[in-house]
């Protein structure tokens with residue numbers, strides 16, 4: 001399994017499973033679904049591009065809320081609203097600031113900026 005065939009959320013690896021169609025218990029069509037009991041993330045195999053990113057982040061954030069225990073405090077509509085807000089926010093931030101996808105890069109940029117700041121922008125040293 002390549003490293004891009006699953007998403008780790010908390011302690012669990014969720015293999016990506018591509019399916020022809022998905023629906024919830026009420027028969028509504030879905031683009032993706034995370035199964036916490038039989039760990040996997042199912043994705044409709046026609047999903048592409050930005051929608052694929054949206055579906056993968058959406059399901060991963062469901063996992064985060066469930067493993068943190070927050071999901072037990074939320075009704076379904078509230079959980080969906082939080083998942084949408086956080087997943088779309090992460091996608092936008094990563095698209096517009098790709099360097100924020102790398103912890104190593106963020107650390108080195110912040111270190112570099114703060115060192116420059118100490119030398120050039122600190123009013124106490126001028």
Ligand SMILES: [Zn+2]
Nearest residue numbers: 058062080083
């Ligand atoms: Zn959802």
